[in-house]
Amino acid sequence: MVQRDARPSVTSRVLSILAAFDERHPRLTLTEIATSSGLPVSTAHRLVGELVAWDALERDLDGRYVVGRRLWKVGTLAPVARELREASLPAMQDVYEATRENVQIAVREGTTALYVESIRGKQSVPVLSRPGVPLPLHSTGVGKVLLAWAPRDVVEAVLDDLRPLTRYTITERGRMLRELAGVRRHGYARTVEEMGLGTCAIAVPVLNRDEQVVAALGLVTSTVRRDLAKFVPALQVASASITRRMAL
Numbered sequence: 001m002v003q004r005d006a007r008p009s010v011t012s013r014v015l016s017i018l019a020a021f022d023e024r025h026p027r028l029t030l031t032e033i034a035t036s037s038g039l040p041v042s043t044a045h046r047l048v049g050e051l052v053a054w055d056a057l058e059r060d061l062d063g064r065y066v067v068g069r070r071l072w073k074v075g076t077l078a079p080v081a082r083e084l085r086e087a088s089l090p091a092m093q094d095v096y097e098a099t100r101e102n103v104q105i106a107v108r109e110g111t112t113a114l115y116v117e118s119i120r121g122k123q124s125v126p127v128l129s130r131p132g133v134p135l136p137l138h139s140t141g142v143g144k145v146l147l148a149w150a151p152r153d154v155v156e157a158v159l160d161d162l163r164p165l166t167r168y169t170i171t172e173r174g175r176m177l178r179e180l181a182g183v184r185r186h187g188y189a190r191t192v193e194e195m196g197l198g199t200c201a202i203a204v205p206v207l208n209r210d211e212q213v214v215a216a217l218g219l220v221t222s223t224v225r226r227d228l229a230k231f232v233p234a235l236q237v238a239s240a241s242i243t244r245r246m247a248l
Contacts, residue, residue, distance in 0.1 A: 087245035091238035141201030142216035144189035149213040
């Protein structure tokens, strides 16, 4: 019997190197890359060198490796990054001009909310979200919208892991189910200091031409502004504009 080669392919090794980078580890040493990918340092060194030569990785001033510009450019070609950003930016700009608050759009990636684009108000409250960085579904405004229309298995997975981010984060299964039912009933979601103290958020769904929820458009502001509902009409108008632009 001919035995198959059990060694990982070159492609799988390269992918394991790229997978070592995430929102918590944007800068890595060669040793850290080798440890995370499970590769010998010598193999990691050779493959990282090839990735640097292709501009998939770059080396910063202190010798750590970061994602390179060429890999970033390839990532921007993904439909979620290109089509949704192009359709949403004009509408997001309108919301920002009207409110001067942080405006964000996100899609669901598994059990997290992945921010595709954001506009930050210069005088508004600082926010934790950045494009490409996943955040929890259960504690963010856009996340609750995405969770409210998510498949049942995704909802169950999130309900099994309702981790507290602040003392105000909803961590009870029954309460979260009631919250999601309210989001579907009213057409928007809100959070008050559930992701970070001093901030609150409100978000609405973004639909495609088949009236399926494909994204969530939200606004983050200071907790002192408790009248969140007044932002809903502006967000809904912007959401409808994004839907029309995606259908063109």
